[in-house]
Each structure stands twice: as C-alpha cells, then as structure tokens.
Amino acid sequence: MTxxxxxxxxxxxxxxxxxxxxxxxxLADVSLDIEDGEFICIVGPSGCGKSTVLNLIAGLDTPSAGVLEKDGKPITGPGADRGVMFQDYALMPWQTVQDNVGFGLRHGTPGKPFTPQQREERIRHFVELVGLKGSEKKYPHQLSGGMRQRVALARLLANGPDILLMDEPLGALDAQTRLILQIELLRIWGQTAPxxxxxxxxxxxxxxxxxVFLADRVVVMSSHPGRVRAVLDIDLPRPRDESVRANPRFGQLSEQIWGLIRDEAYRAIGGADEPRSETADAA
Ligand SMILES: Nc1ncnc2c1ncn2[C@@H]1O[C@H](COP(=O)(O)OP(=O)(O)OP(=O)(O)O)[C@@H](O)[C@H]1O
Ligand SMILES: [Mg+2]
Structure with missing residues (x-):
C-alpha cells in the first residue's frame, strides 16, 4: 500500500x-490523511488551530505529540517541497514583479541550481500563468491587491513545491476579485488536468x-482545543466554474458546514448564541 x-x-x-x-x-488529537493531488480546505472558528496545522505541515513548528509524515517520512523542518502563501502578500516592496517571482529561484534548489536562462524562462512561465504578462517590471505598490496575490501565487509555484499551503490567501481581497481568483486558482492548480x-x-x-467551491474535501475544525470535527466530501463535478454555485448540492453542502460551525462561530465573536430573530424578540 502506498x-x-x-x-x-x-x-x-x-x-x-x-x-x-x-x-x-x-490542537488535540488531530488525525488526517491527505492524498496526492487532493485539494483540501480547512474551515473553523477563529482560534481553532487552522494556521497551527498549516505551520506544522510547513515545518515552521513542531508537534508536541503525534505523527506527522509526508510521503511516509517524518516532517522535521521547512523545505522547498512545501510552499507557503499567506493573506498579506509578503512581497518585497523594493523588488519588481519578476524579481519577487524569482526570489527563491535565485538561490537555486539544492542539488539542481537553475542556469540564468532557465531561471528567466521559469519566471516568464509563471508570470504568464497567473495572468501578469506585461507587469513584470512593476513594483508591488503599483499593483492592486488581487495582482499582488497573483505575484505571491506565481512565486509559490515557481519554486516547484509538490504541496501548496495557503493560509487565507484571498482573505484581504474584495468580493469580486476573490471570486475571479478562486476560478484562476482552480485553473492553475490543474482542475482540467488528470x-x-x-x-x-x-x-x-x-x-x-x-x-465548497474549491475543495475535494472540507475539513471542519472546532476549537478549545482544536480538533477535526468533520471531514466532508465535496461531490460536485470538476471542472468547476461559476455555474456550480447554482447547483442545489452546493447550497446543501454550504449549509451543512455552516451548521457544524455556527454555534462556535457566534461564541468566538462574543455572542452567547445565534441572535434571535426579530419576530422572536417581539413575541
Ligand atoms: N506562537 C504561539 N504562541 C502561543 N499561542 C499560540 C501561538 N500560535 C497560536 N497560538 C494559539 O493557538 C490557538 C490556535 O491558533 P491558530 O492561529 O492556529 O488559529 P486559527 O484557526 O488559524 O485562527 P484564525 O482563524 O483567527 O486565523 C489560539 O488559541 C492561539 O492563540
Ligand atoms: Mg489563522
């Protein structure tokens, strides 16, 4: 068995x-197996340990107890095989788009450094893939939030990781840009590829x-302490586009997940429970 x-x-x-x-x-007793090529989304109330899970997989922190393996081998620290992307772009403001994308590449991968030509070709490829052709020489302050996150995505991919770790990467964007980047992300991830x-x-x-739009499976976490509450299969067909949102199953799955985290989400923002409806108040 692999x-x-x-x-x-x-x-x-x-x-x-x-x-x-x-x-x-x-985190307490978190167990989860993730298959090669899967798109996993993690949701849960604020403070339930989502970022902690990601940081452990990234090797930026170590578990207090338990087994954490990639391809059957323990994760002992960060590595180029796992790329991380955060909400706040983390671009270098004094460097152009192409230099930001090529940042990790300059230092080469251990054992197989790129030639200057290969490096340039690689930067060009990923800048194009994320739709930033023509903006190579711009600086981050000249870009919109959505474009900056495209740069961050290109940089993540250019380093050739086999696992993409993304912590609320679209969280800071306006609603329309966010919807567009969700589709772009699925395209870039390869939803039409085998x-x-x-x-x-x-x-x-x-x-x-x-x-629900992005994932093959959604992991719902609960807090105090952080645990896996449920793992849901998102049985919506791929490739997905905007039309999938009209699929009744899309609504069912979204409601099911909301039902799992609602009470805790209300508690996390300081309310005791779900607010009572106006009619209930008037009664
Ligand atoms: N470096 C740290 N030192 C001390 N406590 C930490 C540290 N990192 C996280 N925690 C605590 O661990 C818990 C989980 O935090 P984590 O950041 O993983 O939650 P999260 O689910 O990502 O929350 P959010 O949705 O707000 O980003 C929280 O109680 C947090 O305060
Ligand atoms: Mg977090």
Whole structure:
C-alpha cells in the first residue's frame, strides 16, 4: 500500500507563554490523511488551530505529540517541497514583479541550481500563468491587491513545491476579485488536468462557499482545543466554474458546514448564541 501524501495521526500542539508559563492547547488529537493531488480546505472558528496545522505541515513548528509524515517520512523542518502563501502578500516592496517571482529561484534548489536562462524562462512561465504578462517590471505598490496575490501565487509555484499551503490567501481581497481568483486558482492548480498532474493543496478560509467551491474535501475544525470535527466530501463535478454555485448540492453542502460551525462561530465573536430573530424578540 502506498502512503498518503500527508499523514497526521494524533497530533497535539500546546504553546507555552514564555513569561507566564501559561499553556494553550491549540490542537488535540488531530488525525488526517491527505492524498496526492487532493485539494483540501480547512474551515473553523477563529482560534481553532487552522494556521497551527498549516505551520506544522510547513515545518515552521513542531508537534508536541503525534505523527506527522509526508510521503511516509517524518516532517522535521521547512523545505522547498512545501510552499507557503499567506493573506498579506509578503512581497518585497523594493523588488519588481519578476524579481519577487524569482526570489527563491535565485538561490537555486539544492542539488539542481537553475542556469540564468532557465531561471528567466521559469519566471516568464509563471508570470504568464497567473495572468501578469506585461507587469513584470512593476513594483508591488503599483499593483492592486488581487495582482499582488497573483505575484505571491506565481512565486509559490515557481519554486516547484509538490504541496501548496495557503493560509487565507484571498482573505484581504474584495468580493469580486476573490471570486475571479478562486476560478484562476482552480485553473492553475490543474482542475482540467488528470489527477496525477495536480499538486496537493491545503487552503484555509473563513468563507464556507469558497471552501465548497474549491475543495475535494472540507475539513471542519472546532476549537478549545482544536480538533477535526468533520471531514466532508465535496461531490460536485470538476471542472468547476461559476455555474456550480447554482447547483442545489452546493447550497446543501454550504449549509451543512455552516451548521457544524455556527454555534462556535457566534461564541468566538462574543455572542452567547445565534441572535434571535426579530419576530422572536417581539413575541
Ligand atoms: N506562537 C504561539 N504562541 C502561543 N499561542 C499560540 C501561538 N500560535 C497560536 N497560538 C494559539 O493557538 C490557538 C490556535 O491558533 P491558530 O492561529 O492556529 O488559529 P486559527 O484557526 O488559524 O485562527 P484564525 O482563524 O483567527 O486565523 C489560539 O488559541 C492561539 O492563540
Ligand atoms: Mg489563522
């Protein structure tokens, strides 16, 4: 039997505040197997440990207990095989689009550094893939938020990771740009290509419909401590485009996920429970 792309078994993560010594149990007994080429979305209330899961897979932090493996081998630190993208672009403001995209490439991959020509060709390819041809020489401040996130995506892909780790990458964008980039992301991920050619993607979002639109499976987390509450198969056909939102199954799945996180989401923003309706108040 081949091992899954990612194997998380009984992962616990606690943080200890350096000054007070106070412990936060961020994750408790998180288990999850992710197959090669799957698109996984993680949703859950604020503070439930979504970013912690991603950081552990990225190797930016280590679990307190449990098994964390990629291709059957323990993850012991960061690596070019796992690329990370965050909400806040993280572009270098003093560098052009093409230099930002080529940033990791300048340093080459251990064992197979690129020649200057290969590097240039690679930058050109990924700038085009994300739809930024013509903007190569611009600086981040000359770009819209959506364009900046395209640059971040091109940089992520240019390094050739086999796992894409994305923490609310579209969270800072306006609603229309966000919808466009969701479709672009599926195109770039390879939703029309055979599964064997797709990269494994893990995408965190607060937006339930975004999760349903993008994912093969949605992982719903609950908090205090962070656990996997449910894993839902998103059985909507691919390739997906705007029309999938009109599919009744799309609405059903979105409601099912909202039902799983509603109470906790209300508690997380300070309300005791769901607000009562006006008619209930008047009664
Ligand atoms: N470096 C850290 N030191 C101490 N506590 C931390 C650290 N990182 C995360 N935590 C705590 O762990 C818990 C999970 O945090 P995490 O950032 O993973 O949540 P999240 O689901 O990504 O939240 P959000 O939706 O707000 O981004 C929270 O209680 C948080 O305060
Ligand atoms: Mg987070």
């Amino acid at each position: 091992s899954p792309k990612l194997h998380l078994k009984g992962i616990t993560k606690s943080f200890v505040a350096p000054r007070t010594g106070q412990q936060t149990l961020a 599964r064997s050619e797709r990269k494994t993607a893990i995408f965190i979002t607060h937006d339930i419909e975004e999760a």
